[in-house]
Amino acid sequence: MYFFENRFMPKNEVAVSPDDRGYYFGDGIYEVFRVYNGRLFEAEAHFERLVRSAEGIRIELPFSKEEIHSILNKLIDMNHISEGTVYMQVTRGAAPRVHPFPAGAKPVLMAYCNEVKRPLQTMRQGIAAVTMEDIRWLRCDLKTLNLLGNVLAKQHALDQGADDVILHRSGTVTECSASNFFIVREGKLLTHPANHLILHGITRMVTLRLAHEFGIPVLEEPFAVQDLRLADEAFITGTTAEITPVVRIDGKPVKDGVPGPITKRLQDAFEQAIQWSEADDRKTYIKSAID
Known part of the structure; x- marks a missing residue:
């Protein structure tokens, strides 16, 4: 299961707009969280960096830190991940391709999990x-x-x-x-x-x-x-x-x-x-x- 825009859905239902600024400008931010025993490791530090990155490129997060934390925890549970990673990104959203920040674009959050074993x-x-x-x-x-x-x-x-x-x-x-x-x-x-x-x-x-x-x-x-x-x-x-x-x-x-x-x-x-x-x-x- 993925989280995309504002809901959970199967991967094959995720449809990223070709006008998404993350697609043609790389206009977005991301985080990769480690999961141990089904829980995010050092979650607060990751969220602090996420907020710093968002402020650094002037993207408004579409959800609060607490809401994102809840979304990621639910993804872990839905995908039955005990040891792995959670990837999440936020783009500035879909808009006609121009360099200035588009006034009407809405930031898009996407997140998913992977099983990843420790590289022992x-x-x-x-x-x-x-x-x-x-x-x-x-x-x-x-x-x-x-x-x-x-x-x-x-x-x-x-x-x-x-x-x-x-x-x-x-x-x-x-x-x-x-x-x-x-x-x-x-x-x-x-x-x-x-x-x-x-x-x-x-x-x-x-x-x-x-x-x-x-x-x-x-x-x-x-x-x-x-x-x-x-x-x-x-x-x-x-x-x-x-x-x-x-x-x-x-x-x-x-x-x-x-x-x-x-x-x-x-x-x-x-x-x-x-x-x-x-x-x-x-x-x-x-x-x-x-x-």
């Missing part, structure tokens, strides 16, 4: 990455539908026999095609600051929070492609990737070419965070049912 094998073994110049637009902090640059970057990695790219702007490392990027050097985490050049990832946020809880020093500051050669560990963070080690960069091993101890410690902590979140959500669900 990849998380244990790690992935290979290649470096590539970051030529995307300069508002990467807004989660918009304009993803062609990310698509080309991902395909570039696959064409090189790698799993992902590590993007950089004139030698300064930013992020990956669909995830944030960290290195570990001398016991410290390094990652690009959360400004307009990277997406403010939810899993990135959780990882930083866990690092602080465990007393792992964190430096949110720019670092160079050359610093990758000096990294003791490297990993990506993302909604579906969770915390995945990067063990080869540009064909060369990161340190010993295996996931490092700090990465593993953060993976274990993230596993616990999932379990705590599930327990807290169940308590909230039970309390609301009683009330």
Whole structure:
């Protein structure tokens, strides 16, 4: 089942207008929520980012955060999703193709679920990455539908026999095609600051929070492609990737070419965070049912 415009319906009944501005301008925003044990993970952080993205491109959400939350929870239940993702997007709506914002267009919400298993094998073994110049637009902090640059970057990695790219702007490392990027050097985490050049990832946020809880020093500051050669560990963070080690960069091993101890410690902590979140959500669900 999908949610489209204002109702739930089977996928084959969803009819997107060819005049929808998301179709020909990429004029819209989106979020991908992780589902564990049938519940949205870090939902409030996702909704905060959704609102920020909407404000950033001046789209009025067609429903409140609370209403969208209810819609997504119902989708999960209707599709019987225990472990997976919920994708949702909001476009500016259908209107004749002109560049200025159309006065009469009504924003359109669409959402659906997928079963997606945790990438446990990849998380244990790690992935290979290649470096590539970051030529995307300069508002990467807004989660918009304009993803062609990310698509080309991902395909570039696959064409090189790698799993992902590590993007950089004139030698300064930013992020990956669909995830944030960290290195570990001398016991410290390094990652690009959360400004307009990277997406403010939810899993990135959780990882930083866990690092602080465990007393792992964190430096949110720019670092160079050359610093990758000096990294003791490297990993990506993302909604579906969770915390995945990067063990080869540009064909060369990161340190010993295996996931490092700090990465593993953060993976274990993230596993616990999932379990705590599930327990807290169940308590909230039970309390609301009683009330």
